[in-house]
Amino acid sequence: MVELSLKARRGSFHLDIECRLAAPWTVVFGPSGAGKSTLLRLIAGLDRLARPDSGHIAIQDQLVSDTITGTHLRPGKREVGLVAQQPALFPHLSVAENAAYGLTDISRQARAQRVSDMLELVGAASLADRSPRALSGGEAQRIALARALAPMPRLLLLDEPLSALDAEARDQILTRLQNWLSERAIQTILVTHDAADALATQAEVVVLREGKLAALGPAAEVLSAEHKRLKARLNIG
Amino acid sequence: MDWQALALTLKLAAITTAILLCIAIPLAAWLALGRSRWRVLAEAVTGLPLVLPPTVLGFYLLVLLGPRTGFGRTINILLGHPLAFSFAGLVVGSVIYSFPFAVQPIVAGFAAIDSSLIDAARLLGAGPVRLIRTVLVPLAGRSLLTAAILSFLHTLGEFGVVLMLGGDIPGATRTLSIVLFNQVEGFDYTAANRTALTLLVFCVLALILVYARPASLNAGWSGNRQNREDRRDG
Numbered sequence: 001m002v003e004l005s006l007k008a009r010r011g012s013f014h015l016d017i018e019c020r021l022a023a024p025w026t027v028v029f030g031p032s033g034a035g036k037s038t039l040l041r042l043i044a045g046l047d048r049l050a051r052p053d054s055g056h057i058a059i060q061d062q063l064v065s066d067t068i069t070g071t072h073l074r075p076g077k078r079e080v081g082l083v084a085q086q087p088a089l090f091p092h093l094s095v096a097e098n099a100a101y102g103l104t105d106i107s108r109q110a111r112a113q114r115v116s117d118m119l120e121l122v123g124a125a126s127l128a129d130r131s132p133r134a135l136s137g138g139e140a141q142r143i144a145l146a147r148a149l150a151p152m153p154r155l156l157l158l159d160e161p162l163s164a165l166d167a168e169a170r171d172q173i174l175t176r177l178q179n180w181l182s183e184r185a186i187q188t189i190l191v192t193h194d195a196a197d198a199l200a201t202q203a204e205v206v207v208l209r210e211g212k213l214a215a216l217g218p219a220a221e222v223l224s225a226e227h228k229r230l231k232a233r234l235n236i237g
Numbered sequence: 238m239d240w241q242a243l244a245l246t247l248k249l250a251a252i253t254t255a256i257l258l259c260i261a262i263p264l265a266a267w268l269a270l271g272r273s274r275w276r277v278l279a280e281a282v283t284g285l286p287l288v289l290p291p292t293v294l295g296f297y298l299l300v301l302l303g304p305r306t307g308f309g310r311t312i313n314i315l316l317g318h319p320l321a322f323s324f325a326g327l328v329v330g331s332v333i334y335s336f337p338f339a340v341q342p343i344v345a346g347f348a349a350i351d352s353s354l355i356d357a358a359r360l361l362g363a364g365p366v367r368l369i370r371t372v373l374v375p376l377a378g379r380s381l382l383t384a385a386i387l388s389f390l391h392t393l394g395e396f397g398v399v400l401m402l403g404g405d406i407p408g409a410t411r412t413l414s415i416v417l418f419n420q421v422e423g424f425d426y427t428a429a430n431r432t433a434l435t436l437l438v439f440c441v442l443a444l445i446l447v448y449a450r451p452a453s454l455n456a457g458w459s460g461n462r463q464n465r466e467d468r469r470d471g
Binding site: 044046074075076077080081082084086088090091092101102104144147148151 | 351353354356357358359360361362363364371372375376
């Protein structure tokens with residue numbers, strides 16, 4: 001469970017959110033500039049200013065950031081994986097070395113096995129020896145996903161992570177990923193500005209507008225207006 | 238040609254460069270990525286040798302390392318001899334004098350690295366040492382080379398600090414710059430010309446090395462940026 005009580009000002013933008021995200025798969029939906037990515041970066045502890053102005057963030061009942069007690073765990077200590085639209089692969093390391101970067105406390109053999117499993121999961125097993133420079137956008141995003149999953153985070157944050165893939169490949173990977181994550185009880189928060197992504201899952205949906213929480217609940221309920229708009233656009237009854 | 242002075246000068250430049258890189262890399266990482274309020278002060282202090290006359294720096298170091306200060310006396314007790322007018326003293330002076338020439342290119346190199354790569358490393362558990370070792374240093378190779386060459390050359394040609402702090406002791410503190418000064422003072426322009434030419438050739442060759450920009454260094458980082466631009470276009 002992720003508990004958020006955040007107030008953060010970044011220039012003229014205000015983020016003001018208070019909620020508990022308990023579902024295994026939560027979709028954060030909202031238009032561009034609603035504060036979705038800022039929210040994920042605050043949870044990961046990566047925001048440029050790193051800390052919210054006031055409030056706290058708890059992951060599985062552990063406070064990772066709290067302005068009252070001055071708690072602020074550094075990103076690597078939060079056990080959080082983040083995959084953003086921009087894959088940010090280390091260009092001087094091979095695909096396999098990228099995937100292994102977060103694996104430091106396990107044996108060489110276990111590391112190799114984990115990397116192989118992760119690359120298999122994202123359908124990129126054949127790319128292990130390639131350089132990131134030789135990858136397409138979609139391939140790079142898959143590797144970034146494998147790299148984030150390899151250390152087995154307790155919370156996975158996905159910021160439109162497969163945007164460079166076509167819809168069919170994206171749905172395939174997401175379905176496989178959802179099963180894999182639910183087997184391991186890894187909670188996931190997926191950011192999207194595409195209502196179809198949110199409606200395609202049985203997820204809990206958080207709607208953000210101008211940095212504020214506009215709605216929280218099941219996708220079909222919260223996004224009913226979006227649902228009708230999409231149906232009308234596709235001329236479906 | 239005073240081969241002893243040449244060897245001493247090269248030794249001084251090599252040791253100074255090695256020490257500078259060891260200090261400059263972590264400091265540059267802190268300056269480029271840190272958010273401390275002390276950063277501005279550290280940057281100002283780091284850049285001070287750029288604007289301070291070398292004789293002023295040499296004078297203060299001479300006083301600090303001499304027997305008049307507690308620090309100088311402590312060093313004297315620890316080493317068994319004063320740092321002033323010794324090779325070790327020259328190394329200390331050279332490290333301080335060439336400090337900005339090592340730090341500033343590395344800060345620029347680190348600051349130019351895509352911040353998303355640094356975020357990714359941090360999120361995957363990299364602490365400061367691992368971040369420097371596995372991401373910053375490999376991706377800022379060209380900046381490190383520039384810093385090393387500039388530090389080496391700057392030490393090679395230093396005069397004011399060497400003269401104030403080391404004097405002119407053959408085999409201990411007499412560098413090529415001091416030899417050149419002595420030759421000009423003795424109106425031996427033929428020898429002075431040889432010494433000056435040696436320093437000039439060294440500097441030109443080293444600068445060619447800087448501007449040649451080996452393609453292997455930083456290729457990864459710039460390649461990655463190119464890749465992203467390609468993806469955006471495509």
